[in-house]
Amino acid sequence: xxxxxxxxxxxxxxxxxxxxxxxxxxxxxxxxxxxxxxxxxxxxxxxxxxxxxxxxxxxxxxxxxxxxxxxxxxxxxxxxxxxxxxxxxxxxxxxxxxxxxxxxxxxxxxxxxxxxxxxxxxxxxxxxxxxxxxxxxxxxxxxxxxxxxxxxxxxxxxxxxxxxxxxxxxxxxxxxxxxxxxxxxxxxxxxxxxxxxxxxxxxxxxxxxxxxxxxxxxxxxxxxxxxxxxxxxxxxxxxxxxxxxxxxxxxx
Numbered sequence: 001x002x003x004x005x006x007x008x009x010x011x012x013x014x015x016x017x018x019x020x021x022x023x024x025x026x027x028x029x030x031x032x033x034x035x036x037x038x039x040x041x042x043x044x045x046x047x048x049x050x051x052x053x054x055x056x057x058x059x060x061x062x063x064x065x066x067x068x069x070x071x072x073x074x075x076x077x078x079x080x081x082x083x084x085x086x087x088x089x090x091x092x093x094x095x096x097x098x099x100x101x102x103x104x105x106x107x108x109x110x111x112x113x114x115x116x117x118x119x120x121x122x123x124x125x126x127x128x129x130x131x132x133x134x135x136x137x138x139x140x141x142x143x144x145x146x147x148x149x150x151x152x153x154x155x156x157x158x159x160x161x162x163x164x165x166x167x168x169x170x171x172x173x174x175x176x177x178x179x180x181x182x183x184x185x186x187x188x189x190x191x192x193x194x195x196x197x198x199x200x201x202x203x204x205x206x207x208x209x210x211x212x213x214x215x216x217x218x219x220x221x222x223x224x225x226x227x228x229x230x231x232x233x234x235x236x237x238x239x240x241x242x243x244x245x246x247x248x249x250x251x252x
Contacts, residue, residue, distance in 0.1 A: 001117040001151070001158050002032045003209035004193050004200075005079060005099040006039020006049075008114050011177040011189040012097050012170065013077045016047045019070030021080035021087050023057050025249045027237045029081045034241035035209050036079055041243045043179050043189055050075055051246035060086045067091060088113055097170070099160070106161035114170045116160040123155045148231050151201040158197055165197065166190065210234065217242050220252075 063086035092109035100116025149155035199207035212223030
């Protein structure tokens with residue numbers, strides 16, 4: 001869904017600079033940023049995603065400082081991977097759009113929050129606990145249990161609030177921007193997002209953002225043409241996608 005948010009961010013930016021507040025530079029967050037940047041570039045090839053690391057999962061103060069610094073640098077759209085609504089709130093005070101993270105944050109900026117990612121942890125917990133109760137998961141095999149549940153499994157949802165994939169306030173703006181997609185032809189960004197959402201929600205996942213060819217921001221080929229990154233590769237991702245600007249600890 002970070003990719004889908006990236007598609008929308010690329011369409012609504014005016015400056016071509018998009019701000020991203022990252023918690024820690026670990027593979028999970030780097031993957032979030034990478035998917036987001038790939039989406040941005042699919043719509044706006046010259047746009048850049050500027051990252052600020054705050055080294056906190058929950059720090060309103062650090063998130064506020066990072067967002068204000070990005071605004072001062074010219075960023076006019078915002079996304080983040082940290083656990084407060086601060087980025088959304090600070091951006092809204094400046095009249096700037098943003099994308100939420102994990103929790104429903106639409107209420108913090110109803111006119112400025114375009115979309116986001118929502119997680120249904122209950123889907124995973126109920127499945128896990130029911131299988132423990134049924135004896136399918138035991139002390140002998142628990143080490144091999146792993147969940148990689150996304151849209152198709154109902155563990156994730158696109159939107160800044162449940163049941164609202166895209167804020168209606170931004171629908172017309174996204175419909176007005178037209179782009180081309182190799183497999184879909186020319187269409188609005190709004191329609192592109194909805195079609196990609198359907199493809200990514202399909203149990204067969206007929207569209208995967210991390211499908212090659214993909215080069216990193218240094219020009220090194222990281223994903224061969226036609227290949228999809230494996231779960232293992234995604235979980236250990238360290239390279240930065242094209243368009244990302246800023247510090248990147250452990251960048252290969």
